Amino acid sequence: MSNPLDLEKKIRKIRDHVNEYPDFPKPGVLFRDVFSVFQNAELVAMLREVLIAFATQIQPPVECVVGIDARGFLLAPFIALELEVPFVPVRKKGKLPGKVASVSYALEYGEANMEIQESSIKEGQRVLIVDDLLATGGSLGAACTLVKKLGGVVEACLVLMELSELKGRLNVPTNVISIIKY
Numbered sequence: 001m002s003n004p005l006d007l008e009k010k011i012r013k014i015r016d017h018v019n020e021y022p023d024f025p026k027p028g029v030l031f032r033d034v035f036s037v038f039q040n041a042e043l044v045a046m047l048r049e050v051l052i053a054f055a056t057q058i059q060p061p062v063e064c065v066v067g068i069d070a071r072g073f074l075l076a077p078f079i080a081l082e083l084e085v086p087f088v089p090v091r092k093k094g095k096l097p098g099k100v101a102s103v104s105y106a107l108e109y110g111e112a113n114m115e116i117q118e119s120s121i122k123e124g125q126r127v128l129i130v131d132d133l134l135a136t137g138g139s140l141g142a143a144c145t146l147v148k149k150l151g152g153v154v155e156a157c158l159v160l161m162e163l164s165e166l167k168g169r170l171n172v173p174t175n176v177i178s179i180i181k182y
């Protein structure tokens with residue numbers, strides 16, 4: 001595993017390769033596109049290494065990694081594979097088969113729903129929730145609610161990017177670790 005200096009260099013490189021799109025998907029939003037990092041296999045390897053370095057610091061170790069629809073699905077499996085624990089998806093309403101638990105959450109304008117499969121988390125299981133980006137905290141907050149509904153214990157949330165000025169971490173009832181802060 002990298003020493004902290006190497007890790008910082010890798011984080012800077014990843015940051016340099018997150019493309020920014022002004023006024024997407026609506027005026028006033030500067031969209032930060034994690035997919036641009038995935039254009040380059042060397043950067044993907046760095047991203048995986050950085051995510052694992054942060055996730056393995058979490059104590060006690062987590063027993064399950066939850067990824068949030070859709071871009072959390074790019075990141076969470078790297079961590080689950082390394083820790084040799086299950087990966088569990090939280091998805092937008094109507095996408096998951098079988099019995100699901102649901103929660104509604106606030107968007108910038110209006111409301112949305114997220115779901116998790118009921119049997120996916122065991123009572124008392126220690127969970128890490130992963131997403132690409134923290135903005136208002138609505139998505140991470142909703143994922144925390146779902147994990148708790150199933151009896152899981154959210155040890156931490158981990159995001160690659162945090163839009164600090166939106167103060168989204170105030171809407172997340174657990175420790176939030178962010179790798180790149182804007």
Ligand SMILES: O=P(O)(O)OC[C@H]1O[C@H](OP(=O)(O)OP(=O)(O)O)[C@H](O)[C@@H]1O
Nearest residue numbers: 069070071131133134135136137138139
């Ligand atoms: O902190 P919040 O205000 O909840 O915003 C963060 C969420 O917004 C984006 O996903 P989005 O909801 O755009 O869905 P997508 O991944 O399907 O594009 C991003 O990938 C996070 O999941």
Ligand SMILES: Nc1ncnc2[nH]cnc12
Nearest residue numbers: 029030031032033133135
């Ligand atoms: N600025 C942003 N860039 C990418 N995804 C987002 N989700 C919410 N705000 C976002």
